[in-house]
Amino acid sequence: MRVLHVIARLNVGGTARYIAQIATELPKQGIEIFCATGHVQGAEVEDPSVENLSIIRISALGRSINPLKDLAAHRELKQVIAEIKPDLIHCHTFKAGLITRIRKQKIPIVHTFHGHLLDDPEFSGIKSLVITAIERVLAKNSTKLVTVGQRVADDLVKKHIGTSDQYVNIPPGVQPLALPSRADAFYNLGLTDSGRPTIGWIARVTGVKNPVRALEVARAIPQAQFLIAGGGDQLDLIKRTAPSNTHVLGWSHAEDLFAACDIVLSTSENEGMPVALIEAQMAGKPVVATDVGGVSEVIADAETGFVTTKETSALVNALNQLLADSSLRDRMGASAAARAKRKFSIATMVDAHSALYRSIVK
16 A cells, blocks of 8 residues: 655644654554655754655745745645555645645645644734634545544534544653753753753744743742743744743753653643653643643643643642642652553554554555
């Protein structure tokens, strides 16, 4: 079986690693994987996992909406399909899903929602209505729709995007990170460990992840030290406005951040199934996060961390509980590691994709 994966860009993050794992493991089950992608744009960088993949570049493909380039990307993709002759096409994220499914294909198509744009501040108002309308049409040109969490599927079905029988939930498989010592982590990050409790935040520094809220939390907890890791269009703003107890690191290795931290914070407006939070839990870190997307499927509230509303005060209260009780942090961290390793295995994810593809391609 030959399967062509299509994604707009493989920027640093969980989606790139998700595809890299599939591309590495499925050939062992007799499924040949090809990966077509565009280029990262702006302040983004490609995920290191891309270095180990054989990539087919679609020069006109990127995340930004550009009708002329998108049409050119569609034409390039048609050429790739003609050359590879895949038995199945698997597209990921909105842009790749659009150029792949804009017309009904003779080849069966699977599309994965690694989240959705319905709560993304960048695509609010009329943009959200347009995207919803487009996704409803594209769903009709899809054989199956995969979500990385059940809550994402529920949100999409409520918006009449596809039908419930089209959806398959496949949680991501995640490899636990090899953490350095705390001292080495601080050294790698270019910092000195002051001994203060440390709270880490790692994501794209952009509106949908709401790093501004992370700074509000930091101002409300001056006794703690905050580490902000990631890059994006709001990085300069965050650097300019960060309080004195906050280090804005830019792109950093997740294993260094987690090793340096006592607690991990997420302030997102929207998520799919956040791989960074799964990695944090596997690293034995309690996580405090807003209740969006699949977050509540990653974090067992009051067991492996706290899932809160989006209010800054709710995040602050949860963090203060953990800061005040080191034994609670330790218990939650141990529970987090055990649960995440059990729930998000790579083998389970790979086998689920193999079974899905074989149910479609007879």
